Amino acid sequence: MLTSLARWIDRNILELGREMRLSYLPPLMVYMAYGISGLTGIVGTFFVKEYLGLSAAFLAALGFWAGIPWALKMPMGHLVDLLWRWKSWLICVGAGLLAASLSIMAALIGHRDEMTAIMSAEAWYILSVLLAPIGYVIQDTVADAMTVEAVPRVDERGRPFDDRTRKLMHTTMQTLGRVAIIGGGVLVALINLYLFRGVEGRPQSEIVGIYQQVYLMALVIPAVSVMGIAVAALIKRRDRRRLRAQGYSVEQIRAMTSVHGEEGGAAKPNWWILGGSLLFALFTLTVGLGRFPYSEEIVFAGSLGIVGFLLVRLTNELEPSARATLVGTATVIFMFRAVPGPGPGQTWWMIDELKFDQEFLSVLSLIGSSLTLAGMFIFRRFMAERSIVYVVGFLTLMGVVLSVPIVSMYYGLHEWTARMTGGVVDARFIALVDTALESPLGQISMIPMLAWIANSAPANLKATFFAVMASFTNLALSLSQLGTKYLNQIFIVTREMRDPATGMVQTPADYSDLGMLLITQLVISLALPFAAILFAKMTRFQSA
Numbered sequence: 001m002l003t004s005l006a007r008w009i010d011r012n013i014l015e016l017g018r019e020m021r022l023s024y025l026p027p028l029m030v031y032m033a034y035g036i037s038g039l040t041g042i043v044g045t046f047f048v049k050e051y052l053g054l055s056a057a058f059l060a061a062l063g064f065w066a067g068i069p070w071a072l073k074m075p076m077g078h079l080v081d082l083l084w085r086w087k088s089w090l091i092c093v094g095a096g097l098l099a100a101s102l103s104i105m106a107a108l109i110g111h112r113d114e115m116t117a118i119m120s121a122e123a124w125y126i127l128s129v130l131l132a133p134i135g136y137v138i139q140d141t142v143a144d145a146m147t148v149e150a151v152p153r154v155d156e157r158g159r160p161f162d163d164r165t166r167k168l169m170h171t172t173m174q175t176l177g178r179v180a181i182i183g184g185g186v187l188v189a190l191i192n193l194y195l196f197r198g199v200e201g202r203p204q205s206e207i208v209g210i211y212q213q214v215y216l217m218a219l220v221i222p223a224v225s226v227m228g229i230a231v232a233a234l235i236k237r238r239d240r241r242r243l244r245a246q247g248y249s250v251e252q253i254r255a256m257t258s259v260h261g262e263e264g265g266a267a268k269p270n271w272w273i274l275g276g277s278l279l280f281a282l283f284t285l286t287v288g289l290g291r292f293p294y295s296e297e298i299v300f301a302g303s304l305g306i307v308g309f310l311l312v313r314l315t316n317e318l319e320p321s322a323r324a325t326l327v328g329t330a331t332v333i334f335m336f337r338a339v340p341g342p343g344p345g346q347t348w349w350m351i352d353e354l355k356f357d358q359e360f361l362s363v364l365s366l367i368g369s370s371l372t373l374a375g376m377f378i379f380r381r382f383m384a385e386r387s388i389v390y391v392v393g394f395l396t397l398m399g400v401v402l403s404v405p406i407v408s409m410y411y412g413l414h415e416w417t418a419r420m421t422g423g424v425v426d427a428r429f430i431a432l433v434d435t436a437l438e439s440p441l442g443q444i445s446m447i448p449m450l451a452w453i454a455n456s457a458p459a460n461l462k463a464t465f466f467a468v469m470a471s472f473t474n475l476a477l478s479l480s481q482l483g484t485k486y487l488n489q490i491f492i493v494t495r496e497m498r499d500p501a502t503g504m505v506q507t508p509a510d511y512s513d514l515g516m517l518l519i520t521q522l523v524i525s526l527a528l529p530f531a532a533i534l535f536a537k538m539t540r541f542q543s544a
Contacts, residue, residue, distance in 0.1 A: 019172045023235055027146035027173075028180040029228030030091065030139055033221045035184020037098075037136065038369075040105070042192055042361050043214045045347055047109065049495055052122055053507075056345045057488040062129060064296050064481035068284055069133045070474035071303050075277030076141040078270060088229040090142050095222030097135030104128040106215035109208060139225050146232065147173045158243055158252075182373045189366035191217070196358040207358075272313045280306045296485070300478055307471050328536040329388050330472055335532030336392045337476035339525040340483025342518055345493030346406070349511045352495060354409070354427040364435050371435075389533050396529040400522060405434045407518045410511075483524070491517035 048054060054062075080087045108115045108124045115124055151169045154160050161169070195210050243253045283302050287295050311330075315323045350356040356364075386394075405413065414427035491513035497506045 019169070020176065021150070021152070021169075023150045023152055023239075024147075024173055024176055025150075026228045026232035026235065027143045027150050028176055029231065030143035030146065030225045031177045031180040032184040033225040033228070034136060034140060034143075035181040036188055036218070036221050036224065037132075038185050038365070039188040039191060039218045039221075040102070040215055041188075042196070042358055042365065043211045044105075045344070045361075046351075046358060047105075047211060048125070048344070049348055049351065052125055053497055054122060054125075055488075056343045056348075056493050057485050060343050060481055060485035060488055061296060062126060064300075064478050064485065065288065066129050066133045067474060067478045067481055068299065068303070069137045071307060071471045071478065072277065072281065073137055073141050073471045073474065075273060075280075076138060077144070078273045078277075080141055080145045082269060084145075087142050087145060088232070090138050091225055091229045094135040094138035094142075095226050097131050097138070098222045098225075099219060101128045101131040101135065102215050102218045102221070104131070106212055109215065110212040135222075143177075143228075146228075147177060149232075152239075156242065158246060158248055179373060182369055185369035186366065186373060189362060189369050192362035193359065193366055196362050199358045270314070273310050276306050276310045296482055300475070300482060303478070304475055307475060311472055326469075328539075330469060332389055332392050332529070332532045332536050333473050334476040336396065336529045337473055338479040338483070339528050340480050340487055340521055342514075342521050343484045343488045343493070345488065345495075345511070345514055345517065348493070348495040348509075349410070349514055350431075352509055353511065354414070354431075356428070356431070360428060364431060367432065368435050389536055392529055393533055396526060400526045402434055403518075403522050403525070405430050407515070407522060410515045410518060487517050487521060491520070493517065 048059065076090075080090065083090075104124055105128050108121060108128075112121065115121070119127075147170075151166060151173055152161070153166070192214075195214065199207060199210075240253050244250075280303060283306070284299050287299050287302070292298060315326055318326065409427055409430060414425075414430055417425040417430065418427075492510070493514050494507055494510045496509040498504060499506055
């Protein structure tokens with residue numbers, strides 16, 4: 001028994017540590033910066049709830065617009081391929097946008113009167129929300145390209161690695177990338193738990209001070225990502241110096257260390273991608289700023305058409321079998337990620353009715369991040385040995401099962417369990433257990449797909465392929481936000497809003513429609529992914 005456990009730990013956890021290479025560190029630092037971005041999540045939730053008069057439907061629509069920059073990963077990825085030598089500067093541009101977004105929120109919380117003299121608090125919040133994803137998408141695109149560069153083509157003596165070894169290294173790199181993101185989430189949860197300990201009963205002015213402190217601390221996010229590119233430059237210089245000492249020429253060293261040194265050299269401009277992406281950007285800005293009716297729907301339909309067209313053009317670079325695999329895989333992932341969420345009303349209900357405060361939400365975040373990190377190791381072999389269709393089907397079923405307790409609590413499950421157990425199994429107990437069970441399943445659905453792209457895409461178009469699939473699947477998140485908006489327009493959920501000056505109730509809380517919203521969302525979350533799985537199984541397309 002102990003021997004089997006030790007063997008399992010060695011195979012699934014220690015082995016990953018042994019496969020870690022110093023060259024993996026730079027992209028992992030950028031990914032960790034993205035993980036740390038969750039530092040402001042709990043603060044943002046409470047700030048919006050307590051100080052901004054934005055409805056659940058409006059926040060879902062805002063989430064749609066905030067997701068649009070992620071669809072621009074396609075031109076960004078191609079731009080990285082074209083500007084490969086100068087891609088590090090893009091990290092700095094992204095860092096600047098992130099710093100601006102965080103500084104706006106810190107100033108809005110700490111100097112509200114001065115900020116609202118220029119624009120309304122809601123307008124500043126919207127600007128901050130829209131700046132952040134632009135910065136993150138730039139950095140994430142470069143980080144994806146850096147993961148390909150981080151996997152060496154030759155060993156310390158300049159001997160090429162075989163295909164099987166490189167495939168394992170790509171899988172390890174993608175797994176560690178998700179580990180870095182989740183590890184950043186664990187760190188964030190610990191910080192939030194420390195800051196919000198004993199928050200109940202504190203004066204509101206002190207809580208607002210904590211909110212501002214969190215946003216100022218979050219300025220470390222752009223700093224970490226910039227440090228990543230500095231480390232990458234040092235590692236590359238070390239590797240070239242070592243190979244030069246072994247007698248290799250400058251041309252040989254360039255061929256050994258440059259990703260674009262294989263299969264035809266540097267990428268050439270794909271004017272279909274560049275032109276289509278420019279059309280996409282102009283189309284989105286025109287519709288968004290023009291305040292057209294159904295602007296979100298128009299942008300989504302147009303974006304999907306443009307991205308789909310560019311995807312077809314790009315997949316011409318693949319063999320027919322690889323093309324069919326890519327289409328089938330992308331469809332399954334798209335529908336899985338397109339499932340709408342319940343919206344902010346569920347969190348508001350937990351805060352108001354279940355009395356979940358900042359400290360308890362920090363505990364849930366810590367449990368969720370920690371067990372998700374554990375799940376990366378627990379399910380490592382599961383991801384490597386199962387198809388994406390199997391992984392998505394498993395995640396869908398488990399997600400539905402683990403959503404049932406939350407829906408049941410709306411109808412009083414926690415009250416019944418508390419009576420039956422003398423108050424032990426209450427709402428917080430159920431939320432803790434549900435989070436503990438659900439968390440290990442997070443973040444694993446994309447790893448097999450990312451590893452497949454890293455190993456199978458043409459060498460001089462790695463970043464483009466990463467970005468193309470990210471654009472397509474991130475459009476699914478935009479569709480998810482649209483679905484969330486529709487659900488919140490059909491089932492109206494409002495939280496209590498009070499006048500900051502007088503304390504008078506301006507909008508009463510109304511969660512009477514939340515139950516049907518949660519049930520409808522649960523049914524959709526089961527139907528959409530399995531429809532895509534049936535498509536992949538019953539057509540000529542297949543899944544990786």
